[in-house]
Amino acid sequence: MTGETDSDAPVMRGNRRALCHIDEVGEAGKGFTLRRIFKDKPDAVMPVFLIPDGADIHCYMNMCPHQGITLEMKPDTFLDVERELIQCSTHGAKFRKNDGYCTKGPCVGRSLTKLPVMIDDDGMVLFGA
């Protein structure tokens, strides 16, 4: 995992957390371990990842609905070799980029948990609603 993992304090822009610049997201995605997400659980972490989709970007919790484990085989690699679908490295489930719906594998019909992100005028990817 990369990104905020090494940072102690989240960088905020208004009420949203700055994850990285859009140019830092590779074609196969970028993973983060978010800390200090829950006020009542300061030590809890939330693994998430970003997936580029044309001019858009999507964010999902990094947890396969099949067995609840992280998806990537190696850091910042969340897509299949065709770069068309998100792929779980454990049993090969495939998910659509735009909504996280599983189209192939042991959890067909289930979905990744989508999280709100936006890109601001400076190209920063901001996490939060």
Ligand code: FES
């Ligand atoms: S854990 Fe993801 S497909 Fe089995």
